[in-house]
Amino acid sequence: MRWVLLALLLVPALGQAGPPPDLSPEVFRIARELRCPVCQGESAAESNSGVAVEMRRLIAEMLQEGKTEEEIKAFFVDRYGEWILYEPPRRGVTLWAWVLPGMALLLLGLGLFAYFRPKRVPQDLLEEAERRLKEPPA
Incomplete structure (x- = not known):
């Protein structure tokens, strides 16, 4: 019984691991705060859908252009609406x-x-x- 409880506690912690090696930590952090528009219950950082991959690419480009996190989120809110944010205002x-x-x-x-x-x-x-x-x- 203890092992089952321990496993249930560790599974969410494993799902919140750091970014994959091909993704910068800053892009990963911002993408985790955005929903994947086509997936149910996944963030743009966790999803492997084409839309989520494109969102991560756009986030990386915007960061290279010098845009702030708030500007990036505002871009996605303008495009998809406030539901795209995992944490509603x-x-x-x-x-x-x-x-x-x-x-x-x-x-x-x-x-x-x-x-x-x-x-x-x-x-x-x-x-x-x-x-x-x-x-x-x-």
């Missing part, structure tokens, strides 16, 4: 993607606290129960 509608999980956890915690909190019994009910216990059975 924290404004407008996408702000809910950042806020809702925290709110849900907070509400869950409050609900569990309220459910498991010791219940207070009114004093008159306690006195009535004590009186009944002390009475002899009829």
Whole structure:
């Protein structure tokens, strides 16, 4: 059982290894923050699709031209829209993607606290129960 848990913990760490030898670390870092437009759930750095290879080539060219990371991301956002970013901006509608999980956890915690909190019994009910216990059975 320990080996299975260890393997499950190590698999994501192996997937986040450094860049391949043919890709510069800076290109890899920027491409990891962009989605592959044709793949499902893969970044442009991890995908082997033709579109992702072209994206990496464009990133490398833009870096050689002296463009900043923000300018490169803006280029891809203009071309594909904000969904191309793995980390959506924290404004407008996408702000809910950042806020809702925290709110849900907070509400869950409050609900569990309220459910498991010791219940207070009114004093008159306690006195009535004590009186009944002390009475002899009829």
